[in-house]
Amino acid sequence: MTSPLLDAAPPGARPRRAVRPFRASVVPAAAGLVAAVAVTVALWAALRRFDGTLGITGTGLAVTRVGELAIALAALAVPAYAIGAVAATRRARRHLAAGDVPAARIAMEDVRARLWVVAGLGVMAAIVAFLAWFLSANDGRVRDVLFDWSKMWVGPSALARGFWLNVRLFLAAQAIVLVWALFVAIVRQLPGRSFGPARTLAIAYTDVFRGIPSIIVIYLVVLGFALAEVPPFASWDPDTQRFWLAVLALVLVYGAYVAEVYRAGLDSVHPSQTAAARSLGLSQWQTLRHVVVPQAVRRVLPPLLNDFVALQKDTALVSVVGLLDILNVANLQKNKYFDLSPVTGAALFFLVITIPFTRLVDHLIHRDQQRTRAG
Amino acid sequence: MAFLELRGVHKSFGDVEVLRGIDLDVEEHQVVCLIGPSGCGKSTLLRCVNALEPIQSGEIRLGGERVSGRGVDVDALRQDVGLVFQSYNLFPHMTVTENVMLAPRKVLGLGAAEARARAHELLARIGLYEKRDEYPDRLSGGQQQRVAIVRALAMQPRLLLLDEVTSALDPELVSEVLSLVEQLAAEGMTMLLATHEMGFARDVASKICFLWQGRIEEEGPPAAIFSDPQRERTRSFLRSIIEAGRL
Ligand SMILES: Nc1ncnc2c1ncn2[C@@H]1O[C@H](COP(=O)(O)OP(=O)(O)OP(=O)(O)O)[C@@H](O)[C@H]1O
Numbered sequence: 279m280t281s282p283l284l285d286a287a288p289p290g291a292r293p294r295r296a297v298r299p300f301r302a303s304v305v306p307a308a309a310g311l312v313a314a315v316a317v318t319v320a321l322w323a324a325l326r327r328f329d330g331t332l333g334i335t336g337t338g339l340a341v342t343r344v345g346e347l348a349i350a351l352a353a354l355a356v357p358a359y360a361i362g363a364v365a366a367t368r369r370a371r372r373h374l375a376a377g378d379v380p381a382a383r384i385a386m387e388d389v390r391a392r393l394w395v396v397a398g399l400g401v402m403a404a405i406v407a408f409l410a411w412f413l414s415a416n417d418g419r420v421r422d423v424l425f426d427w428s429k430m431w432v433g434p435s436a437l438a439r440g441f442w443l444n445v446r447l448f449l450a451a452q453a454i455v456l457v458w459a460l461f462v463a464i465v466r467q468l469p470g471r472s473f474g475p476a477r478t479l480a481i482a483y484t485d486v487f488r489g490i491p492s493i494i495v496i497y498l499v500v501l502g503f504a505l506a507e508v509p510p511f512a513s514w515d516p517d518t519q520r521f522w523l524a525v526l527a528l529v530l531v532y533g534a535y536v537a538e539v540y541r542a543g544l545d546s547v548h549p550s551q552t553a554a555a556r557s558l559g560l561s562q563w564q565t566l567r568h569v570v571v572p573q574a575v576r577r578v579l580p581p582l583l584n585d586f587v588a589l590q591k592d593t594a595l596v597s598v599v600g601l602l603d604i605l606n607v608a609n610l611q612k613n614k615y616f617d618l619s620p621v622t623g624a625a626l627f628f629l630v631i632t633i634p635f636t637r638l639v640d641h642l643i644h645r646d647q648q649r650t651r652a653g
Numbered sequence: 654m655a656f657l658e659l660r661g662v663h664k665s666f667g668d669v670e671v672l673r674g675i676d677l678d679v680e681e682h683q684v685v686c687l688i689g690p691s692g693c694g695k696s697t698l699l700r701c702v703n704a705l706e707p708i709q710s711g712e713i714r715l716g717g718e719r720v721s722g723r724g725v726d727v728d729a730l731r732q733d734v735g736l737v738f739q740s741y742n743l744f745p746h747m748t749v750t751e752n753v754m755l756a757p758r759k760v761l762g763l764g765a766a767e768a769r770a771r772a773h774e775l776l777a778r779i780g781l782y783e784k785r786d787e788y789p790d791r792l793s794g795g796q797q798q799r800v801a802i803v804r805a806l807a808m809q810p811r812l813l814l815l816d817e818v819t820s821a822l823d824p825e826l827v828s829e830v831l832s833l834v835e836q837l838a839a840e841g842m843t844m845l846l847a848t849h850e851m852g853f854a855r856d857v858a859s860k861i862c863f864l865w866q867g868r869i870e871e872e873g874p875p876a877a878i879f880s881d882p883q884r885e886r887t888r889s890f891l892r893s894i895i896e897a898g899r900l
């Protein structure tokens with residue numbers, strides 16, 4: 279039988295040959311070694327300079343020096359891996375000379391793996407070198423203005439009290455956004471003509487509040503509502519009033535963002551899932567509740583997490599309307615000491631919350647995928 | 654009066670008329686097979702019976718009651734009519750047991766313990782009790798499809814609709830699903846099914862309906878349809894099936 283499909287292929291067996299001839303070149307490993315030595319020397323030089331501008335004595339100095347020494351020694355890993363790559367290249371060349379090409383290929387794979395480690399660690403070392411140089415620039419001014427430990431911790435309890443306001447703000451806003459945005463997203467995808475006005479409303483809301491900078495919304499809502507004495511807020515004591523107005527402003531802005539994230543998730547659940555649920559007799563609402571929303575939320579967890587980290591950080595925006603959050607507290611101390619280190623301290627407070635939060639959610643996503651996906 | 658009656662059912666998607674006047678009867682405990690070329694409207698017909706698609710004209714009656722058109726309680730209808738899809742459509746975020754339990758719990762209002770016990774019993778009957786806590790993605794296609802059938806059975810439907818339940822399966826998995834359907838037929842389950850498995854249709858069907866371009870071109874007992882088709886279109890369809898080696 280003749281086949282028009284297969285007959286189009288060239289006749290006869292093609293000889294198998296390597297696309298590129300195999301050579302065990304010494305260039306990559308040698309270049310890696312040169313770069314590794316260069317970056318290590320640069321790091322050592324930067325550390326030395328950093329050490330020279332240290333204006334401290336006693337325990338602080340000792341601790342810092344131990345740290346410097348540890349970094350200087352750890353940097354040796356970069357040339358060590360590069361030397362390993364050179365050795366592996368030599369092994370590969372010996373195998374090649376003996377005619378054992380597979381063994382040579384294996385050795386060169388080892389070279390490549392080591393060189394990637396050299397590249398990664400090397401960039402890390404370069405960044406540390408840059409930081410050491412930067413901090414000691416201008417005779418240590420940078421370090422003193424931005425990273426003065428002693429001033430960073432002046433009144434850590436004041437910073438912590440300020441941060442507690444940020445935490446309360448984002449816990450309240452986050453909880454409300456989670457529900458409110460889902461509601462908006464569901465309204466937005468309701469089918470049929472009768473839901474037309476409701477859909478239009480949801481679209482208008484997301485378009486408007488995604489389009490205004492959050493800081494302006496905060497100004498308008500917190501200051502504006504307070505000035506206009508909008509009930510019921512006006513009847514509360516000023517602190518409670520400003521707190522809940524700030525929550526409202528954050529919910530308005532982030533509700534619009536998160537609604538769009540949810541919408542993408544709802545859209546991504548295949549209609550056959552809805553058909554299956556409805557065919558079992560589940561109502562439209564039960565289908566959403568038990569089948570569509572759980573799948574949608576799982577799929578959009580990473581972008582959802584993104585928006586929540588952004589929300590956590592944006593709680594610092596409320597300092598512009600006078601709430602005593604961590605940024606405002608740090609600002610007061612900055613003015614007192616003519617030094618930005620308290621602001622750096624505030625940044626660290628945020629990292630302490632956002633990084634574990636991110637890692638935790640990533641872990642949960644990974645675990646869920648492990649369970650439900652094919653092995 | 655038949656248990657399921659379709660009278661003059663018309664269904665269009667926009668300008669395309671997919672069902673063009675279907676008359677069909679399914680008696681209780683009967684197994685009726687829909688056969689016909691791809692795109693002739695088999696899936697659409699089944700989805701209309703389950704009210705997943707509205708029909709434009711005609712009438713569908715179940716147990717003498719009108720179940721098509723406006724003002725019908727579709728959720729109540731679907732408690733009586735189960736539908737199994739070609740692509741299983743199990744819920745991927747739930748375990749096998751949770752898939753089977755969901756509708757009995759939420760629709761019939763069964764307690765968790767009772768629904769779980771019934772789900773386990775059904776899974777045991779199809780030999781998948783070991784897989785009760787697995788997620789669907791970890792099951793073979795045949796296993797998933799059997800779970801999907803059991804999920805529909807858990808609602809104790811009076812009519813089961815099966816839409817090409819084996820056509821997404823590898824050949825060696827087809828028989829495990831078909832023998833489950835045969836078993837249901839033997840137990841007296843009323844079924845309306847679309848299939849490309851002609852051998853199976855011949856063995857299990859009480860009646861075969863050949864669907865062509867949205868109409869029932871010919872119907873009759875399997876022996877008559879397969880050995881002595883009256884219409885030219887039925888003959889040429891069966892000829893093409895035989896050439897493809899599927900009969
Ligand atoms: N949602 C839809 N919108 C528009 N056209 C549709 C839709 N669903 C089905 N159709 C059309 O209706 C016709 C019948 O489709 P149907 O799925 O019922 O065929 P079928 O007999 O089940 O075919 P197969 O054997 O391939 O499954 C096809 O021409 C298809 O393109």
Ligand SMILES: [Mg+2]
Nearest residue numbers: 695696816817
């Ligand atoms: Mg079909």
